[in-house]
Each structure stands twice: as C-alpha cells, then as structure tokens.
Amino acid sequence: TDTGNKYMMYHRLENRQPHIAFLFQNLNEPLVIGKLLKLFSEDRSQDRAFYMRLLLQMPPRAVASAMISIAMEEQDINFVNEAIGFLDGSDEVVREMALAVFEGKLQNKKSRDRAAYCMATLADERFISMLIGSLLSDELVVPAGPPGALNAGVGRDGGVGFGAGAPKPQKQLVQHKQVLAPLSQLTGQNFGYDIQALQYWFAN
Numbered sequence: 001t002d003t004g005n006k007y008m009m010y011h012r013l014e015n016r017q018p019h020i021a022f023l024f025q026n027l028n029e030p031l032v033i034g035k036l037l038k039l040f041s042e043d044r045s046q047d048r049a050f051y052m053r054l055l056l057q058m059p060p061r062a063v064a065s066a067m068i069s070i071a072m073e074e075q076d077i078n079f080v081n082e083a084i085g086f087l088d089g090s091d092e093v094v095r096e097m098a099l100a101v102f103e104g105k106l107q108n109k110k111s112r113d114r115a116a117y118c119m120a121t122l123a124d125e126r127f128i129s130m131l132i133g134s135l136l137s138d139e140l141v142v143p144a145g146p147p148g149a150l151n152a153g154v155g156r157d158g159g160v161g162f163g164a165g166a167p168k169p170q171k172q173l174v175q176h177k178q179v180l181a182p183l184s185q186l187t188g189q190n191f192g193y194d195i196q197a198l199q200y201w202f203a204n
Contacts, residue, residue: 033058037066041073052079060090068101071118072111080118088121095122106130106179109137113178120182131183132198135176140169 033055040051052070055063063086070083087098099122105115112134119127175193183198184190191197 030062033063033066037069040070048076048079052082056082056086060086060094064090064094064097068098071098072101072105072114084118084121098122099127103127103130106134109139109174112137113176116176116178116182120178120185123182123186125186128183128186128202131179131186132195132202134179135183135193135195135198137174137176138171139174141172142169143167 036051036054040048040055043051055066067083067086071080071087074080074083087094099119102115102119102122105111106119108115116131116134123131180193187198187201189198189201191201
C-alpha cells in the first residue's frame with residue numbers, strides 16, 4: 001500500500017536521519033506539516049531536499065498551503081519550480097486555492113513578479129485583465145547626486161537658502177517581466193508593455 005511504501009522508505013532512511021521519525025510517522029497531521037515546513041525553511045543543509053520529498057508525498061490538499069508558501073518565499077528556484085509543479089498537478093480545489101493566493105500577492109508591487117511567475121502555468125483567461133493591470137507600476141526612486149552637493153531653494157521672503165539634503169524622490173516606471181510572460185501566453189499576442197494596445201485587444 002501507499003502507507004506501507006512510505007514506512008519502508010522511512011526505515012531505509014531512519015539511521016541517517018532519525019530526527020525525522022516523528023514527522024514521517026504522522027504525515028497527515030497539520031502540525032507536523034508545519035514543523036516540516038519550518039525545518040525546510042530554516043535548514044541550509046542538503047537535508048532540505050529530503051524534507052521537500054516528504055512534503056511532496058503528502059496529500060495535495062493537506063500540504064497546499066506549505067507548497068504555496070515555498071513557491072512564494074523560497075530563494076532556490078529548483079524548489080520553487082517543484083512546488084509550482086506540485087500545485088499545477090493537483091486537483092481543481094488545490095489549483096484554485098493557489099491561484100487565489102497568487103492573485104492577492106499580484107496586487108503587491110514587491111511580490112508581484114514572484115506571484116506572476118507562480119501563476120504562469122496555473123492562470124487562465126479569467127486573469128488576463130488583472131495581468132494587464134499589473135504589467136506596469138510606479139516606483140519612487142531617489143536620484144543619485146554628487147557627495148556633499150548642496151540644494152538651493154528660494155524662500156517666501158525671496159532669500160536663497162542652501163541645504164545638504166538628498167535629492168527629491170522621482171517616479172520611475174517599472175516593467176514587470178514576470179507578468180508579461182503569462183500574459184503573452186494567455187493572449188497569444190506580443191504587445192510588449194503597450195497597455196493601451198492590450199486593453200484595446202482585450203475589449204474587442
């Protein structure tokens with residue numbers, strides 16, 4: 001049986017990693033999944049691959065949240081892709097759960113590119129409009145100035161004042177490359193970052 005196979009695997013690995021015993025014997029327990037995810041996230045050794053394998057063996061609905069977390073937060077792209085692949089290969093309930101989280105993260109400029117990357121194989125036509133709206137964003141950037149430069153300003157009384165303050169932040173347009181990829185895939189069009197062209201195509 002599937003359970004028997006899991007225990008056989010455990011006994012083969014038990015001597016090498018005895019601290020996994022409790023986790024492995026309770027694969028379907030939410031608290032254990034949380035502990036296993038914590039080990040995966042905090043451990044920097046080769047054991048991380050082993051923790052990931054254990055998670056991947058568990059029922060998809062039980063570990064969906066853990067896989068979504070790995071997909072959004074993990075720095076190792078190989079683990080990220082494993083998590084996304086697991087979610088993509090799961091049932092519709094898990095896929096919709098993942099999409100709902102990624103959709104929410106898409107609204108945040110800081111997590112937008114990662115969310116779009118995670119959505120690439122999961123998204124469908126429902127998300128075209130949202131992806132178009134997420135293609136570009138504004139970012140405040142402080143221009144670099146020469147060290148020790150003085151800023152001059154004219155006061156209300158007509159006097160000139162000098163200060164050593166930093167240059168004023170300026171808006172900069174940011175192109176989200178990870179958003180463009182799934183958008184082009186879903187639309188079959190290559191408008192680049194031309195929002196107006198995309199909106200016109202979508203409306204017609």
